[in-house]
Amino acid sequence: MPAIEPARLSREVQAVTLAFDRPAELVDRVLALFDFYADRVCARGLCVMRAPQRSFSAPLPVINSLRQALGREAAARPELAWDICRRLVVVGYHESYLLAAAVLEPQTGAVWQPGSRSGCVAGWRFVSAGFWPRAPGAVGGCDPQGFS
Numbered sequence: 001m002p003a004i005e006p007a008r009l010s011r012e013v014q015a016v017t018l019a020f021d022r023p024a025e026l027v028d029r030v031l032a033l034f035d036f037y038a039d040r041v042c043a044r045g046l047c048v049m050r051a052p053q054r055s056f057s058a059p060l061p062v063i064n065s066l067r068q069a070l071g072r073e074a075a076a077r078p079e080l081a082w083d084i085c086r087r088l089v090v091v092g093y094h095e096s097y098l099l100a101a102a103v104l105e106p107q108t109g110a111v112w113q114p115g116s117r118s119g120c121v122a123g124w125r126f127v128s129a130g131f132w133p134r135a136p137g138a139v140g141g142c143d144p145q146g147f148s
């Protein structure tokens with residue numbers, strides 16, 4: 001995992017958001033960015049916060065920068081949010097689930113917070129009861145019961 005240079009990370013996040021109108025390309029750019037910053041040294045059981053599903057173990061500044069940028073883009077262009085969310089969930093990484101939530105927050109008023117270990121996004125839970133009735137087909141096959 002390379003050191004995080006704020007200026008470089010900002011440019012990389014901007015490159016991701018430029019693809020917001022092309023969901024498949026956006027997801028490819030997100031995965032490439034997570035792969036670049038992946039922590040390949042974090043052995044199972046030795047890390048304090050380890051997601052039980054597939055994870056890049058990307059550093060929080062990278063995840064948070066992407067969450068904020070994608071949330072802003074989704075608020076400005078809500079017509080693309082559901083498709084991007086679905087694509088992010090389908091790739092099945094812990095970090096992509098977090099970004100999917102960030103994309104939907106402006107559309108649904110849902111808020112993510114650290115919480116229970118139930119549901120398909122372990123370690124996080126929705127605190128908005130109104131989310132799943134608005135989610136078409138329980139986005140990406142996740143079980144909506146785990147989030148209520």
